[in-house]
Amino acid sequence: MIMGRKLEDMHPVREEFVRPCNGGSETWWLIGCALLTLTICSLSIGVRKANVQSQSLHSWQLNAFRDLRAEERGTYSALYTAAIEIDDTHQNGDGEWLEVSDMEQDFVPPFVHDAAWRRQGKLVWQRKLLPAGTLDMALYLGEPQQKEISGSFLLVMQHSHGNGSGHAAPSTHPSHEIWYSPSPHPRLPASYTDQALITSGWKEVVPLRGRDEIMRTKGENVS
Amino acid sequence: MTVPTNAMGPAIHFERVGLQLGGNCILSNVDFSVEPGTIHCIIGPNGGGKSSLVRCLLGQMPHTGTIRIGWGTGNVIGYVPQSLDFDRTLPMTVKDFMAMICQNRPAFCGLGRKYGPIVEHALKMVGMEGKRQRPFGALSGGERQRVLLAQGLIPKPDLLVLDEPGTGLDKAGASIMRDLLADLKERGVTILMIHHDLAEVRDMADSVTCINRNLVFSGEPEVELTPEKILNVFSPAGGTC
Ligand SMILES: Nc1ncnc2c1ncn2[C@@H]1O[C@H](COP(=O)(O)OP(=O)(O)O)[C@@H](O)[C@H]1O
Ligand SMILES: [Mg+2]
Numbered sequence: 001m002i003m004g005r006k007l008e009d010m011h012p013v014r015e016e017f018v019r020p021c022n023g024g025s026e027t028w029w030l031i032g033c034a035l036l037t038l039t040i041c042s043l044s045i046g047v048r049k050a051n052v053q054s055q056s057l058h059s060w061q062l063n064a065f066r067d068l069r070a071e072e073r074g075t076y077s078a079l080y081t082a083a084i085e086i087d088d089t090h091q092n093g094d095g096e097w098l099e100v101s102d103m104e105q106d107f108v109p110p111f112v113h114d115a116a117w118r119r120q121g122k123l124v125w126q127r128k129l130l131p132a133g134t135l136d137m138a139l140y141l142g143e144p145q146q147k148e149i150s151g152s153f154l155l156v157m158q159h160s161h162g163n164g165s166g167h168a169a170p171s172t173h174p175s176h177e178i179w180y181s182p183s184p185h186p187r188l189p190a191s192y193t194d195q196a197l198i199t200s201g202w203k204e205v206v207p208l209r210g211r212d213e214i215m216r217t218k219g220e221n222v223s
Numbered sequence: 224m225t226v227p228t229n230a231m232g233p234a235i236h237f238e239r240v241g242l243q244l245g246g247n248c249i250l251s252n253v254d255f256s257v258e259p260g261t262i263h264c265i266i267g268p269n270g271g272g273k274s275s276l277v278r279c280l281l282g283q284m285p286h287t288g289t290i291r292i293g294w295g296t297g298n299v300i301g302y303v304p305q306s307l308d309f310d311r312t313l314p315m316t317v318k319d320f321m322a323m324i325c326q327n328r329p330a331f332c333g334l335g336r337k338y339g340p341i342v343e344h345a346l347k348m349v350g351m352e353g354k355r356q357r358p359f360g361a362l363s364g365g366e367r368q369r370v371l372l373a374q375g376l377i378p379k380p381d382l383l384v385l386d387e388p389g390t391g392l393d394k395a396g397a398s399i400m401r402d403l404l405a406d407l408k409e410r411g412v413t414i415l416m417i418h419h420d421l422a423e424v425r426d427m428a429d430s431v432t433c434i435n436r437n438l439v440f441s442g443e444p445e446v447e448l449t450p451e452k453i454l455n456v457f458s459p460a461g462g463t464c
Contacts, residue, residue, distance in 0.1 A: 014298070017290065018282050020286045022285035023285070
């Protein structure tokens with residue numbers, strides 16, 4: 001192509017070398033991004049102030065998992081579940097609180113006399129209703145026949161019609177509480193406010209949730 | 224005609240170009256030059272590495288060796304791909320497609336005022352001006368090929384690279400393309416084209432290069448395209464690395 005050559009000679013030729021695309025720069029960009037991400041992450045981990053909020057129990061409270069014996073923990077867990085059932089029946093039924101004998105017949109632990117019941121100190125349960133005209137409350141008192149195995153439990157069911165006044169716990173008040181006394185024949189106070197129970201030697205049993213347990217194992221201790 | 228007499232496309236020099244992909248040797252020791260302002264055809268068997276060589280030129284492959292482009296008056300490359308991975312159900316008209324190719328802004332924003340006449344002109348050059356509102360996915364193979372060709376003309380290229388543009392074109396389409404390429408050549412555009420129709424190559428190419436992993440031959444069609452050589456290349460025994 002003589003013509004073409006001539007043309008090429010007449011013009012200033014800018015020469016360009018086609019660069020092979022071998023992804024070299026992409027590799028470096030990728031490594032760079034990965035390192036940057038790692039750096040940012042490790043920095044922010046270090047900088048982040050762990051939100052230490054130790055849920056401290058009051059002197060009149062017990063940790064359900066740490067402060068109870070194994071048998072008592074069993075009773076407590078059963079009671080915790082039964083309380084939900086009792087509350088449910090009360091709200092959906094005609095306002096009656098379940099009888100101990102009914103629950104015994106319906107195989108509801110810890111009221112049913114099964115193997116676990118025998119292992120856990122054979123608690124004798126009784127229901128106490130508060131006199132009419134006062135708060136809509138029911139108490140379930142369980143006293144052990146074997147005092148070397150278990151203490152006494154008191155399930156306080158309260159239907160929150162209004163404000164649950166006279167309670168020491170500042171947080172939102174649950175519709176039921178579980179109290180514990182080491183005595184096999186504990187004293188029951190005249191009124192069932194937290195304060196009255198506390199002065200009678202009862203302690204409220206507080207469960208730990210999964211989150212609490214995570215915090216405990218991480219060293220953010222729940223005292 | 225308003226052909227600027229001083230316009231001239233680039234020369235291209237392939238020097239010991241090799242290409243390995245995934246441990247396979249695709250090209251090795253390819254050496255040839257493309258003269259400025261000519262129509263240069265690349266032929267060779269399927270899988271011979273023609274498309275790969277073109278993509279090396281476009282800087283899309285990790286080739287070895289040297290590819291030099293000696294630019295003339297401009298440095299615009301137009302590229303007409305062999306095929307397009309394209310979802311046929313995509314609701315996109317020919318005009319949308321052109322808008323997507325020519326502009327930096329998203330195609331759904333429509334075709335910019337500035338580009339309207341340019342796209343119009345390009346579609347007219349390939350005889351597709353009446354079908355700009357057709358769904359791109361519904362075009363026939365030949366029609367799609369024409370639109371791809373039109374797309375390669377925007378902006379006005381100094382080097383036009385075409386990968387088997389004749390595939391799927393009917394007689395009318397082939398003749399439109401031939402005229403178009405002849406016109407571009409007259410304007411000084413360098414045209415590098417992969418082609419499989421040897422009769423066409425003999426007809427319009429200024430020079431021809433045969434690639435089958437290695438360079439098989441390169442030169443003027445009248446000299447190189449002898450029956451023996453062609454038989455040799457397109458028979459089963461391929462080249463070696
Ligand atoms: N990205 C890739 N990775 C690996 N091999 C490839 C790739 N692209 C193409 N090839 C191989 O390179 C060879 C040449 O392909 P191609 O350049 O498309 O041939 P032609 O266009 O001459 O028909 C083929 O064997 C093909 O399988
Ligand atoms: Mg190909």
